[in-house]
Amino acid sequence: MSIDRPAEAGPGAALRVACSACGATVDPLAAEPFRCPAVGTDKGDVDHILECMPTGPAPVFPPPVADLGRENPFWRYRAFVPAYRIARALGLDDATYAAVVDRFDRAVAAVDGRPMRCTPVRAIAAGPGRLWLKDETGSVGRSHKVRHLYGVMLYLLVMAEAGGPGWAGLRDRRLGIASCGNAATAAAILARAADWPIDVFVPAEAAPGVLARLEALGATLRLCRRSAGQAGDPCAHALRAAVDSGTLPFTVQGPENGLAVTGVETLAFELAEQLWAHGEQPAWLALQVGGGALASGCWRGFARLRDLGIISNLPGLLVAQGRGCHPLLRAWRQMQADVGAGAESDAVLAAAARRRSRYMVPWSGLPAGVASGILDDETYDWRGILRGLVHSGGMMAVLEDADIVAARDWVRAATGIEVSHTGAAGVAAVQQRASHRSGAAVAVLTGHGTG
Numbered sequence: 001m002s003i004d005r006p007a008e009a010g011p012g013a014a015l016r017v018a019c020s021a022c023g024a025t026v027d028p029l030a031a032e033p034f035r036c037p038a039v040g041t042d043k044g045d046v047d048h049i050l051e052c053m054p055t056g057p058a059p060v061f062p063p064p065v066a067d068l069g070r071e072n073p074f075w076r077y078r079a080f081v082p083a084y085r086i087a088r089a090l091g092l093d094d095a096t097y098a099a100v101v102d103r104f105d106r107a108v109a110a111v112d113g114r115p116m117r118c119t120p121v122r123a124i125a126a127g128p129g130r131l132w133l134k135d136e137t138g139s140v141g142r143s144h145k146v147r148h149l150y151g152v153m154l155y156l157l158v159m160a161e162a163g164g165p166g167w168a169g170l171r172d173r174r175l176g177i178a179s180c181g182n183a184a185t186a187a188a189i190l191a192r193a194a195d196w197p198i199d200v201f202v203p204a205e206a207a208p209g210v211l212a213r214l215e216a217l218g219a220t221l222r223l224c225r226r227s228a229g230q231a232g233d234p235c236a237h238a239l240r241a242a243v244d245s246g247t248l249p250f251t252v253q254g255p256e257n258g259l260a261v262t263g264v265e266t267l268a269f270e271l272a273e274q275l276w277a278h279g280e281q282p283a284w285l286a287l288q289v290g291g292g293a294l295a296s297g298c299w300r301g302f303a304r305l306r307d308l309g310i311i312s313n314l315p316g317l318l319v320a321q322g323r324g325c326h327p328l329l330r331a332w333r334q335m336q337a338d339v340g341a342g343a344e345s346d347a348v349l350a351a352a353a354r355r356r357s358r359y360m361v362p363w364s365g366l367p368a369g370v371a372s373g374i375l376d377d378e379t380y381d382w383r384g385i386l387r388g389l390v391h392s393g394g395m396m397a398v399l400e401d402a403d404i405v406a407a408r409d410w411v412r413a414a415t416g417i418e419v420s421h422t423g424a425a426g427v428a429a430v431q432q433r434a435s436h437r438s439g440a441a442v443a444v445l446t447g448h449g450t451g
């Protein structure tokens with residue numbers, strides 16, 4: 001990567017880290033900006049989640065270098081990246097940050113055969129307006145999940161490089177993740193590349209191939225079983241207990257690690273730049289929703305660009321879950337009812353942060369469906385998604401398995417990309433809502449393979 005151009009955000013380009021529910025702040029130079037420090041100090045209906053917000057002058061966008069396809073997004077969009085801002089605030093210069101990214105990229109490529117890179121997008125004709133497909137299936141770990149965790153690992157590596165009080169004791173703590181597949185794979189690859197011990201909390205009935213890969217990557221398997229009477233995902237419960245005892249949440253649920261959500265903003269930056277190059281802004285952004293960090297973070301990336309005056313319009317957010325597990329729908333209906341009752345939408349959104357159980361309750365029964373990546377019992381990042389739906393006049397689709405299978409087959413036939421069912425669910429949503437949209441839509445092919 002080249003460093004022969006001015007930094008886009010220099011010393012003084014800062015970062016504010018605050019809980020979007022209770023307002024508690026964290027100094028990311030002194031303590032890890034993962035989980036809100038107020039978790040556990042209230043009665044439990046507060047939806048604590050830390051948000052990392054760059055402050056200071058607006059970064060240059062698009063960054064002044066042409067070759068998007070070969071660049072690492074955590075380098076290209078570093079002016080937005082918390083780890084970069086922290087590096088600069090700790091006195092590291094551009095060249096040192098570049099060296100940290102480069103070194104880590106080489107280690108990642110040694111483990112997974114590919115470094116972290118911006119991903120391609122292509123357009124196909126589909127109903128009213130074009131459909132742009134962002135292809136994450138060739139990324140590290142073969143899904144978009146690496147974007148969440150790469151930013152977290154960069155934070156740790158920057159802290160290691162700079163030393164100081166924020167680094168003290170971090171290297172002695174294990175990493176932990178709750179996941180049933182793609183996220184655990186990405187986490188195990190990055191942990192292996194950084195030579196950092198990791199516990200993966202996975203369902204005991206996870207696919208044997210996934211478990212074998214995780215073990216081969218050196219992760220320690222923590223098999224979790226559902227027990228009668230326990231609502232929610234047993235893996236998430238087990239991870240939370242481990243984090244309470246000192247494990248670092250190297251995981252993709254925003255309440256456990258707000259920084260992880262931020263990494264996927266790079267998807268929005270890439271999309272905005274790539275479509276811009278074609279003279280287009282997406283009218284709709286279609287995303288499949290499991291735990292919700294993907295949709296929440298991606299939409300927030302677009303919102304940041306709009307707030308900075310870089311794009312003029314926000315895409316409408318179109319989110320999708322399957323018939324056999326759609327906990328977000330209840331939250332969205334409740335939000336629509338509350339806003340429809342005459343309350344001002346931002347006030348309702350703010351109040352919702354302190355009334356979690358009014359909106360988000362774990363799915364009752366066993367989540368089921370072909371798109372195994374979106375079978376989360378809870379949409380942990382529900383609030384960021386509702387904000388996106390409210391602010392963009394968005395929509396939610398509940399998909400039948402047959403429609404997801406058809407969308408996956410259609411994408412495979414049209415593009416040759418071996419997208420998974422989960423990865424094609426956003427396309428199924430675009431197809432289901434074809435009559436409701438005009439203009440270009442974007443869907444993200446988030447994962448490769450079967451589930």
Ligand SMILES: Cc1ncc(COP(=O)(O)O)c(C=O)c1O
Pocket residue numbers: 143144145182183252288289290291292293294295373374376420422423446447448
């Ligand atoms: C391929 C793929 N796409 C989308 C998702 C959904 O992302 P999120 O859990 O952030 O909503 C997942 C989650 O596991 C996934 O594996």
